[in-house]
Amino acid sequence: MITKHELDLLVNTYETEDFIKDDPIQIPHRFTNEEDITISAFVTSCFAYGNRKVFIKKLNELFETINNQPYKYVLNFEPKKLQNFNYRFSKSVDVICFFEKLHELYKTSNLKKLFQENYNGNIQNMLQAICDYFYCNTELTQGYCHLIPNPQKGCAMKRMNMFLRWMVRKPPVDFGIWNFIPQSELLIPFDTHVARMSRHLGLLKRNSNDFKAVKELTTCLKNFDNQDPVKYDFALFGYGVTHPNE
Secondary structure: OOOHHHHHHHHHHHOOHHHHHHOHHHOHHHOOOHHHHHHHHHHHHHHOOOOHHHHHHHHHHHHHHOOOOHHHHHHOOOHHHHOOOOEOOEOHHHHHHHHHHHHHHHHHOOHHHHHHHOOOOOHHHHHHHHHHHHHOOOOOOHHHHHHOOOHHHOOOOHHHHHHHHHHHOOOOOOOOOOOOOOHHHOOOOOOHHHHHHHHHOOOOOOOOOOHHHHHHHHHHHHOOOOOOHHHHHHHHHHHHHHOOOO
């Protein structure tokens, strides 16, 4: 198994401002207003699947469509702007439905309050509550459900855990603007790079890329840093991308 010293060196290598320019987090980093950051981070994370270069290109298209004003667009929702936008499984009707749900939320509340009100010390329960909110009174098409995955299905919830890392952990890469979730309680954003490297380095035994694997790996990483286990996402993801054949 890889040592703490070796993992920490990898974190120091990849958790730098230079990481931002090739990562989807580049999009919320364009904004300074907290609501713009929060909404753009949430939207970006929901669409962050598939080839990175492809979905970043599509996200650039999406934000150009809404004039790079995510908060203003959600408040003054105009579905016609999105009638020609789609990405892989999600058709324009799914994207419109997604933003309509955000519009409904921001009539009386916001994303931070939604997550905070449903956090009781258990990330998995909170993510289920978020899913339930977005699924309530909504036509659940495949494309819509792919944007907001359901924890009940046992999936890794990579994109939601990535969003939480962005919002909770401190800069230079993450934003650290949510303080109601301790860093110690975050779960590792589990994608193919993290899965492959965590097994290669002896950190994960489970073969399935599911939520049980997420919890197993996060528990293992707490042995290296109990207060901030998710910082090792940079080590595993970064090393996995730059060493694809290991």
